Amino acid sequence: MRADPGRVYLVGAGPGDPRLLTIHAVSVLKKADVVVYDRLIHPNILDLCAEDAERIYVGKEHQKISTSQDAINQLLVQHALAGRDVVRLKGGDPLLFGRGGEEAEVLAAQNIPFEIIPGLSSSLASLAYAGIPVTHRQIVQGVSIVGGFRGEFDYPWRDKHAWIVLMGLEHVQQIVDTALSQGFPATLPACAIEWGTWGHQRTVQALLQDLPDAIHHHGLQSPCLLVFGENVNVGTKLSWFESEPHYGQRVLIVSTYPLPWSQLMNLREHGAEVFNWSVHLKPVADDPLLQELSSNAQVYLDEASLLEPLLAGWKKIGRDIRHLPSLMCPTEIRPLLQAKGFTEVKAVDIEELWHSPAIGNLVDLYVPWELSQELSTTKVPQKGCWTRAAKKRVMDPLWDYHLQTDFDVALILSQQAANWYMERGLCAQSILIAPHLQAFFESLSVPCGKVSVLNTDYWTDLLGTYHLMAIDCED
Known part of the structure; x- marks a missing residue:
């Protein structure tokens, strides 16, 4: 364990679609010792973590028991002072209603080094996925991003301006009533966007005065943001994501x-x-075993994802890629491996491994550790496993x-x-x-x-x- 504190990365994961994660965010996720993450993170983003990284869920859900902010702060300090590098993975951007500023202040007070990695905020990305321009030269020339978690909306009406209200769903009636009392036109275009950028995103448009009833009618739930402005009408023409052929699946x-x-x-x-x-979790090649493999060996890959650790392990031990052992895989996997340039892959379906005489001598067969557990009750003459047991x-x-x-x-x-x-x-x-x-x-x-x-x-x-x-x- 190192004596100096680890580094804490306050990372914005974006609004949900994993493709919106930044390259820098990916790089720190891959090397972190600890990842502390929220509810609005797409769960497959965590597949980018190191195999042995500790994963700690601290997500908050409305009206449910959740980890307090003080407890989260303490987690970051505790692991950093133990010499671990920590990623604090937050939905959207860490500094836009994400309490990243508070966490940074706590780290600074403890002299813990930290870095803030911005993420794409739902306030911008959700509108983009709904086809609504945040600004538009002829329609909207300014925008305000405000929090609605207290039901407050103390902003006077301005022409050619739009308002994006985050965390305002629970108080939408109060927010709309206040906006109308501040001079907002009752017929101003408005909308609510639920689960922005996720495959089940939903956009509901209405006049401002009718927005609470429309939200109730469609049963929208958190996370959901509100938009007030003439730019909302553009979304009826530019909505691209919800027009995709498999949208909602x-x-x-x-x-x-x-x-x-x-x-x-x-x-x-x-x-x-x-x-x-x-x-x-991620399979890892058994490097010492790969070092000993002869050219007569046969390596079985029952899933396409095993190709990457095989090649990584082979490169790590310094062996020539041209001297890879013979590869075998199920018939349905073979096209994927061939597309990667491995044209001489033998198709052997898993059920055939239970009847080895049908495919010849398998004395030099090496299989992934997990598959070996399934084959252990059979008479398949496997010589060994070319992967280590993967973490469950x-x-x-x-x-x-x-x-x-x-x-x-x-x-x-x-x-x-x-x-x-x-x-x-x-x-x-x-x-x-x-x-x-x-x-x-x-x-x-x-x-x-x-x-x-x-x-x-x-x-x-x-x-x-x-x-x-x-x-x-x-x-």
Whole structure:
């Protein structure tokens, strides 16, 4: 443990869409010893953390018991003084109604080094995703961003100006009544944006005087911001996000390991909200074993996400990439590996590993540690595991929160993933499964949604978006 204090990074994670995270935020997440995070963080952002980073949830939810700000301050001080580098991960921007200033003052008083990394505020990004320009030369030439958590709105009407009210949903009637009494036109365009930039974002437009009733009618909930101004009308013409082909679709991918970050982000390109729960955290290659592998060895990758740790481990030990052992993978995974330039990958489905004579001599077969646990009851002559046992993912209140709502599509990629999905009692309208899971799902006595088997066409499209959403909705 080092004697000097660690460094604390007050990081803005943006409003929700993980693609809006800054490059600098990603860089500090990858090296932090401790990550202290809020409720409005997309849970898959935490997949960017180091495997052994301590994750501490301190999210606040309205009218529910939550971690106090004093307790959060103490956490930051405690871990920093212990010599750990800490990321305080906050929704939006840390200095815009995020209490980042208060936390920085506490750190400064303790002589703890800190850095503030700005994030994209929901006050700007939510409007952009709703197609509403914050300013517009002919319509709005100034904007005020105000807090509405006390129900106060002490601002007089100004022409060619817009107001963005954060945390004002609970007091929207009081805020609107006050605005009208301050001279705001009753027919001024207004709107509310719920869960801005998330796949389930909703925008409700109304005249200012009618906005509280419209919000009540549509059942909008926090997080939700309010916008008063002529710029709201532009959103009727420029609304692009809520016009995406898969807008509003909630997709859950359940895998043994997290999907590669780039693939997960690309799955969002057409408007869906995608969550990747993995039974384990990032897989890590067993470097000493890789050092000893002969050219006759066969390395099995049961998920595409295993390619990255294999290549990283191979490079780390200084071995030539041209001397990689033979690669094997399930049929549906092969197109993904081929697209990365590994054209000589042998397709061997997992169920075939239970019947090794069908595919020849597997004496030199090395599999991921987690798969070896599934194969341990069989007679497959595995020689060893080329990964170390990955750290098990622990359920936290942030994931609990997002799993409370049913999904449109669940994509299940491994036996461990299937077991976890059934144990949690989750529900999706359509379930897409890896081929080797077909017998397992056919044996189930409880209904769990319409089950379809993935085919290789799905994987041929690297992003998988159109195949993922090609569901028979009428069923």
